[in-house]
Amino acid sequence: MIIPALLFLLSLAGVCVAFLLPGWSDLGLVALPSAIASAILLLRAAFARPPQNPQKWIVMDGSNVMYWNGETPQIQTVKDVVQKLRELGFTVGVMFDANAGYLLEHQYIHDQRMGRMLGLPTDQIMVVPKGTPADPYILQAARDLGTRIVTNDRFRDWAQDYPEVADPGHLIKGGYRSGKLWLDLDKAKDVASMSDA
DSSP: OHHHHHHHHHHHHHHHHHHHSTTOTTHHHHHHHHHHHHHHHHHHHHHOOOOSSOOEEEEEEHHHHTTTTTTSOOHHHHHHHHHHHHHTTEEEEEEEOTTHHHHHHSSOOOHHHHHHHHTOOGGGEEEOOTTSOSHHHHHHHHHHHTOOEEOSOOOGGGTTTOGGGGSTTTEEOEEEETTEEEEOHHHHHHHHHHHHO
16 A cells, blocks of 8 residues: 555645646646556555455374375365365365375365365365375475464475474374364464464
């Protein structure tokens, strides 16, 4: 809002100079349209609504989470965790190793199909390219989004490049106890509340 205000003031000054000083009338050809345009920008900025529901992202290690219930890979486990995170207000990005489809259905499953299986748009799903581990993609996405990761992996092999994995609450663990899903979000909340203080 500062830049449109400055543009408006400078343009208005130009308009005044163009009308008050003979020989400067050509300045009005530029200053007047500039003043009108900057006034429109000012009005738009003044009446713009802040986003109603800013996205609170979280990244999920889908290849890890699919083993949480019964130690066998299941897409339903990933669905359950996605649903729980959505209920908590998160926008979930899920990443899988390329072999996830083979583990689930004995065939390759691409992003679009995996998204349909989870009820998520394709831009929230990534099956990494064959021969590439998902870990660096997961870690970089979390860093880029400034968010945490849902996984039971500790990412020890990547800790030098991504030291944030050692921060309490950065990696959100979970699983099933007595048939019920649990997520260790409390530790993450405690860390967030300490950093806000």
